[in-house]
Amino acid sequence: MKPVLYGYFRSGTTYRVRAALNYKGVDYDYEPVDLAGGAQSGEAYKRLNPQGLVPALKVDGGVLTQSPAILEWMEETWPEPALLPHEPILRARTRAFCAAIGCDIHPIQNLRILKAVKAMKDSDPDAGTEWARHWITVGFEALEQMAEPDAGAGGFLFGTGPSLAEVYLMPQMFNAERFGVDLERFPKLVAANAAAQSVPEFAAAHPSRQPDAR
Numbered sequence: 001m002k003p004v005l006y007g008y009f010r011s012g013t014t015y016r017v018r019a020a021l022n023y024k025g026v027d028y029d030y031e032p033v034d035l036a037g038g039a040q041s042g043e044a045y046k047r048l049n050p051q052g053l054v055p056a057l058k059v060d061g062g063v064l065t066q067s068p069a070i071l072e073w074m075e076e077t078w079p080e081p082a083l084l085p086h087e088p089i090l091r092a093r094t095r096a097f098c099a100a101i102g103c104d105i106h107p108i109q110n111l112r113i114l115k116a117v118k119a120m121k122d123s124d125p126d127a128g129t130e131w132a133r134h135w136i137t138v139g140f141e142a143l144e145q146m147a148e149p150d151a152g153a154g155g156f157l158f159g160t161g162p163s164l165a166e167v168y169l170m171p172q173m174f175n176a177e178r179f180g181v182d183l184e185r186f187p188k189l190v191a192a193n194a195a196a197q198s199v200p201e202f203a204a205a206h207p208s209r210q211p212d213a214r
């Protein structure tokens, strides 16, 4: 069966999986889950992912959740074209870059966290945005350093081709733009994002090009 991706156009974690599916040339179906309307918390979706979060990927053998697990599974299932460099040190640096986004930046500016921050300070309609901008900026200060030593030709972060680092970076840059982060402070990240957007399969994964975009 064709894999089915459950996601949302603006979801960064869905964007990661979409970019990797496109890059690896995997034909898949897409089922939008309207996060703005709360569909992720409904009974039907929670039967797929009890966490009530997107993405989920339905494949032969079951439903996969958690984008890092899905991306690792994809790398094992469709090893070419690879999204991890061959060399073990570069693989570790790529994974560290991804974890800095996946574990430390993205989770604290997720929709449910921003809703909770806003609810705590509901007199201030911008509280959630300020929170997100602050924590993305803190994270990007470290990523800008982590982007330093391993860039190869073509402007990619680790080695000479795209990797999971760009798969994680693109959605996080999209969020940074949405929340008004001052990106002039992060020229290496901006350059890596531009290199990533020049890959057609990644460009096709952009939220604005998804069927549920609005």
Ligand SMILES: N[C@@H](CCC(=O)N[C@@H](CS)C(=O)NCC(=O)O)C(=O)O
Residues within 6 Å of the ligand: 010, 011, 012, 013, 014, 035, 040, 052, 053, 054, 055, 065, 066, 067, 068, 102, 110, 111, 112, 113
């Ligand atoms: N660690 C999870 C995080 C998934 C996640 O946070 N998804 C967000 C969209 S990017 C979501 O479903 N948010 C719904 C909500 O906060 O209610 C992953 O990487 O898959």
